Amino acid sequence: MEKMALTFQNSSFFTTTTLPKTSSSPLFFSKRNKRFALPLSSSKSLLRFATRNIKPIKCSISEVTEPKTEKKKLMRREDVRNIAIVAHVDHGKTTLVDAMLRQTKVFRDNQFVQERIMDSNDLERERGITILSKNTSVTYKDAKINIIDTPGHSDFGGEVERILNMVEGILLVVDSVEGPMPQTRFVLKKALEFGHAVVVVVNKIDRPSARPDFVVNSTFELFIELNATDEQCDFQVIYASGIKGKAGLSPEDLADDLGPLFESIIRCIPGPRIDKDGSLQMLVTSTEFEGHKGRIAIGRLEAGVLEKGMEVKVCTSEDSCRYARVSELYVYEKFIRVPAERVEAGDICAVCGISDIQIGETIADKLTGKPLPSIKVEEPTVKMSFSINTSPFVGREGKYVTSRNLRDRLYRELERNLAMKVEDGETADTFVVSGRGTLHITILIENMRREGFEFMVGPPKVINKKVNDKVLEPYEIATVEVPEVHMGAVVELLGKRRGQMFDMQGVGSEGTTLLKYKIPTRGLLGLRNAILTASRGTAILNTVFECYGPWAGDMSTRDLGSLVAFEDGTSTSYAIASSQERGHMFIGPGAEVYKGQIIGIHQRAGDLSLNVCKKKAATNIRSNKEQSVILDTPLDYSLDDCIEYIQEDELVEVTPQSIRMCKNPKLAKKGR
DSSP states (O other): OOEEEEEOOSTTBOOEEEEETTOOSOEEEEETTEEEEEOOOSGGGOOOOOOOOOOOOOOGGGGOOOOTTSOTTOEEOSSEEEEEEEESTTSSHHHHHHHHHHHTTOSOTTOOOOSSTTOOSHHHHHHTSOOSOEEEEEEETTEEEEEEEOOOSGGGHHHHHHHTTTOSEEEEEEETTTOSOHHHHHHHHHHHHHTOEEEEEEEOTTSTTOOHHHHHHHHHHHHHHTTOOHHHHSOEEEEEETTTTEEESBTTBOOSSSHHHHHHHHHHSOOOEEBTTSOOEEEEEEEEEETTTEEEEEEEEEESEEETTOEEEEESSSSOEEEEEOOEEEEEETTEEEEOSEEETTSEEEEESOTTOOTTOEEEETTTOOOOOOOOOOOOOEEEEEEEOOSTTTTSSOSBOSHHHHHHHHHHHTTTOTTOEEEEOSSTTEEEEEESSHHHHHHHHHHHHHTTBOEEEOOOEEOOEEETTEEEEEEEEEEEEEEGGGHHHHHHHHHHTTOEEEEEEEETTTTEEEEEEEEEHHHHTTHHHHHHHHTTTOOEEEEEEEEEEEOOOOOOSOOOOEEEEOSSEEOOHHHHHHHGGGEEESOOTTOEEOTTEEEEEESSSSOEEEOTTOOOOOOSOOOSSOOOOOOOOOOOOOHHHHHHHOOTTEEEEEOSSOEEEEEOTTTOOOOO
C-alpha cells in the first residue's frame, strides 16, 4: 500500500504523520501537546503537496542562515566550540560548570575542589552569586570547548552583553520548577539578536515539584515573544541535574554522566567562523590585571594568526590607532591559562604587553589591520553620589580618604566595567556614579571598602529622560514569588509604589503564587526589605529593566522617620533603655556616636533627636532594689540594607570596618 508522509515545517509543529493514500479518516497533527484534525473525506479531496524531499528536524545551529555580507573565504573551525552559560540567578549555572569540569578530568581524582570553583572572588563566595564572567575550557572527543560562566543578576547584564561577542552559542539554563524568569528573558534576547545557537538545559530536574513540560513550553513561548527565527525555535532540550552531574534527553531517562549535554554542544553549537588567511583581528572583550604581567587583554581571535613577540596595531577607530608588541600569549586549558607560542583564529586567548589596552579596542595586523565594531551595552538606570568622608571619625580606619584617591579609583573602575559611568559632581569632592541597578553600584562600594577606601554615598536615584518636553522614567518587570497567605500584603505594598500587575499564576504544589508587575524603578528602591517584612521573609523578588515610560507620579517609599544622635560621645545602656521606647535602635551600649548620626528607626513619621550618651545621675541615696535594664537586640543593617533605607537628606558612611548612616549636613532638616 502506498503511503504519504506529511511534515509540518513550522518550528512549532513536531509531528510527522504517515497514512494510507486511500484513507478517509481525519489527519491528526499536534502543536505543543494540542491535537487538531484535518478531514480527508475521500481520495478526491486528499491534500495535495509538492513532491520534495522532507528533511528531519535538526539542531537550529546546523541550519543557521549565513549572513549575506560574509565572504566565501570564511571557513568553519570544527575542533573548537565557544559557549556561554547564561541563566537567571540561582538556576544552577556555576554548579553545572563544576560538574562539567569534574567529568572532563580537569582535576585529579584525589584533588580537593571547593564548591562553585568558578566563583573565585571573595565577595562572590560570600554572597553566593556570580559577579564577573570567567573563562575556562574542557576537552571532549578531540574538541576544545571554551566555557564562559556569566552572572545571573540583571544588574550585571553588561558582563553578559560583553562576552556574547566571544561565543557562537549559549547554554540557556532554566530551573525545572520556576521556568523562564526576567533575567532569562534578558540574556536570551541578547543572544538571539547576535544570532547565536541556543541549547536549553532544564536544570534541577531532581526537584520533587519539577514540571519539565511546562518549563519547555514556557521557554518556547519566550522564543516566540522575542521574535526568534524558525531555526532558533527548533532548540535542543537537555534535562540535567547539575549537582548530581547527570543529563539526558528525557526527564525520566538520565544518563550516569553529562555525556548527552557534551554531545549536544558538539552537535548543535557551530564552530567559530573564521578567516584563517586574513589579516589579524581580535576584539578585546575583557581585561584583567596582574602585578608582574600588567594588563591582560582577553578576546576571541576573529581572523589571522597571533604569535608571541608579534608587532601589532591597536585600533579604537579607523583614525585612532597605535602600535604595540605582544610580550606574552596565553590560551585557556582546563582551569588555568597556559602559555602559547601562537593562536589561530577562532580560539579565545589572553594577550600581555599592551599596557593601555581598553575593552572594545581591536588588536589588528600592523600593516593591513582594520578595527572591528566596538561593544555596545545598554545605558545605566540608577545613579548615586560618592563624596569624601566628612564625619568626625574620618581617617580612623581608612587608608585612602582624599578626593584624589576617590576620583582615581572610580575612573579606574570604568576601564573594565562597561555598564558603569562616572561624572564629576557639583563640588570638587563629589562624583556621580551611574549603574544598571543598586546592586551593581553596591558591589563597587563593597570592593572599595575592602581596598581601604573611606567615603560617603548618597541615596540611589533613577535616571530620567526628557523626550518632547515629557519626563520619562525607567520601568522594570518585577516578579514576586510569595505564599498565598502573604499575597494580600505584598499586592498592597506594590500598589502603593505604582506597580501594575499583568500576570498572576500558581507555581508548583507548595501553594506559592507568582506575581508579575510593571513598576517604576523608583518604586523598587528600598522594596526588598519592605517585601521581606510584609511576607515574613518568604517572598522572592526578581527584577529586570523593561523600558522608559511616562512619569508615574509621586510616591512614598518610607513612612517612618529616623532617630538621630543629639551629641558626640559614647552610648550608655541607661540612655538606650529609654530611647528604645521611641523605635528600633541600630546601636548598643558602648558605641561611639557623633551628632547627626542615625542611631535607629523612629516609630512615627519625622525625625527625632535623642541623647544616647546620657549617664545615670550619681547620688548618695541607696535604692532598696537593684533595677535591671533589659535592652532589645539592635538591628544589624548590612551595606545593602543601609543604602535601601536612606532618603534624600541622609548619607551612608562607608569605612573598612564600619558602616554608619548620618544626616546630610548640607540638607539637614530640623528635628522634632
